[in-house]
Amino acid sequence: MAKDESGALARFGVTDRDIEQALGRVKVSNVDYADLYFEYCQSESVSMEEGIVKRATKSIGQGVGVRATAGEKTGFAYSDELTSKDLNIAADTARYIANSTQGTAPVPVTHRPALARNLYPHDRANVEVATGDRVTLLNAIDAEARRYDPRIKNVMAAYNTEYKVMLVATSDGVMVGDIQPLSRLQVTCIAEENGNRQVGTFGGGGRIGLEYFQNDQRYLQFAREAAREAILNLSAVDAPAGVMPVVLGGGWPGILLHEAIGHGLEADFNRKKTSAFSSLVGKRVASDVCTIVDDGTLPFRRGSLNVDDEGTPTSRTVLIERGILRGYITDKLNARLMGIPLTGNGRRESYQSVVLPRMTNTFMLAGESDPEDIIKSVKNGLYAVSFGGGQVDITNGKFVFSASEAYLIENGKITRPVKGATLIGSGPDILTKVSMVGHDLKLDEGIGTCGKEGQSVPVGVGLPTIRIDEITVGGTKA
């Protein structure tokens, strides 16, 4: 990585001296911490619909964000120009919160650690896939989905890649860089039969390249999965309404954890005591079959990072251990103000946004139950295996997530598919109702994007099959 980092610096066209001077300008005595975040990001998208690969877009962005924190205050400025003049203007703006004249002594940036690991080694050529290769892949997806069933009337697919080079220099004297590739392939199918139209989607990706989608012709599996869900929904009946037991399948249904407890355990909300989880550390918030972690160190995963956007190596943080709340996920500002450990969860969407404590890959560890036994244990309820998005109100803890593929459980058996329905519950309460956890932990396919304060970052989730004894299901059938 050392070679890449120097390459990154050269690309940003700034010298060590520029960086040390700008840091010195902003890091005055009453500023606790300052950093400069340089970013170059190139993203490309090729998409297909109606059997034609008709859209290709490319976006190039680069810039620098300068931040100063003093007590609870944050001063922040960014610029898409990288001259030392622009750097200094940004530094002066960020310093405004400190009510102080500019610093004069440069801050030496002496510690330049090599990355201890590379979670996503890649060949750049394999991330920046040639447009022609993308076209070939998307055409094959269209053909495969239509071959799956003639009732598939339209196929939409997009192959998106992002190649991000970041470099962060901090007033602690540390400078570290990373190259963060990201790919995602998404397929949507529309099925039609006798005027009934239904949609099915499937997608996946991670910090990986084209070979991931080509292995075992995974891209064709994506096409079949999207087609299968659309066809299945043609026969879906109205979802039930009311409180009932719900079995969640493994993988992406882990969005439950992200919404119900993950956001509530981000340190900023707890420092401000605006979270329903404030001051619950050490208390029981889940049944003792539940152990939940946030882990940014899983190779090639969408939510993983070698270092977070403040240069802190990511880690595995136990959030809930056998039902007891253990800790929060933190960035530097909140760890310092709360006097709690730094977990490497300081993330930002881009140089244009401030760092916030954010999740990486959040999942529940496997339990001991057999997934089939979990389903058999439910007399009448819902079995949900795929979801759209979710949302939470941090303060009152109420969260929702919406099923896109779900079935009725009748007398311990999975029977008919039901239409999508939103599930709603209360974060500090819902996991106390988890009575069975399967041994089949699965991580999601790599499609999650988390939004907070208008910033989007890629994340992962995971879940084994679990039984929730009761949760409100928002169907239309009484």
Place this chain on the structure above:
Amino acid sequence: MTMTREIAAPDYTHLAQDLLARAGKHGATAADVMVADGETLSVQVRMGAVDRLTKAREKRLGLRVFFGQRSASASTSDFSPDSLDRFVGETCALAKAVVEDPVSGLPEPGHYAAECPDLNIYDATKLQTDQQIDLALRAERAAFAADSRITNSEGGECDSSSGRIILANSHGFFGHYANSSFSLSVSPIASNDAGMQRDYWYGVNRAFSKLESPEAIGQEATRRTVRKLGARKVPTGRVPVLFDPEVAGSLLSHLSSALSGYALYKGASFLIGQLGRQIAPEFVTIYDDGRMPGGLGTRPFDGEGLPTRKQAMVERGRLTSYLLDTYSGKKLGLPSTGNASRSIGESPSAGPTNFYMVPGTTGPEQILATVKQGLYVTDLIGFGINMVTGDYSRGASGFWIENGELAYPVEEITIAGNLKQMYATIETIGSDLVFRGRIASPTVKIAEMMVAGN
């Protein structure tokens, strides 16, 4: 703002023309260029002190090229001559790699916006940092002062921004406009033995002088927050549902998505084939008005350079228009409606400008009085909307209505139905239309929906 001097239009005229010429040299048969530039100052305060200050100036350029009927788009924030040269070359290479699309192309000459009327969307007021800090602090202070149950705060925020858009194409169209936005919001937290509740209130306007006072915003935020304390679930059942104007706007937002030409031609809208049909009761009329003076969705021309206009989308309950750009219009055999929306560096899509429901004559309290038992919704969360089928299921909170009055706050419930049916069974619309965004609605009462709770 002084910014207009700094980014004098002639510079970008030259840049845009230069890019079009370079695209031509690479063999592009047609092209368009969009340049945007802007300045933002955002101030967040919390518990009476500055929490975060963000200041930025940004610029971005988007290029779309055509090689016959193949096309690609790209954007960059790097305007240096060497980078731009490479950028044009790469964009052209991208276009050559995709498949021919017989419908693609720029709008025909003769249809472009001829003039850029002054639509009152730019206010040159330049706020000082300390002035914005003061406004945000006053809004938060007013929220705390309004009720002793406000014990905490997510903070107050005051933002100002201004920007300029330039669009030029190889058919000779050149247009530009500037706009501005000022906003102020506060999000107080109330607590009692029953727990914590948060809500917020805001003002947003293109003209600083028309922004509501921080005191009015703070007081309203507190009123909305404290009334949620002690919220509980209600039993599952079918009842009439009232949407307050904030959440009623989301029903119009879903309607505008379903009317987008792109959703329609892809078969991804529940309103396919409904043009000319009755989709709502006779008293429902909905407009899209791109020329509304001072509107947050107002602009003189759309993302392709075609003039914006005011048009009825739903007239006396009948669906009278889709939202179209040139491409989606051609796919549906219809002309553009001047609704091309455009992110820099993307090809156009189709979307609303100022999209609103004409208010009725019934006050919201009068509507409430008609409900014996029902739900008054003030907040919705989640994404449980299927645009292909119109199936609708979202998390909700608000108030339970008993005998025409708000009885107690409710939360942790869902409301479910189907949008097509919901529009068709609108029973009453309120007289309380206020523009607080690009999409606006008065209070709406829907005859019956499934509420899931206990």
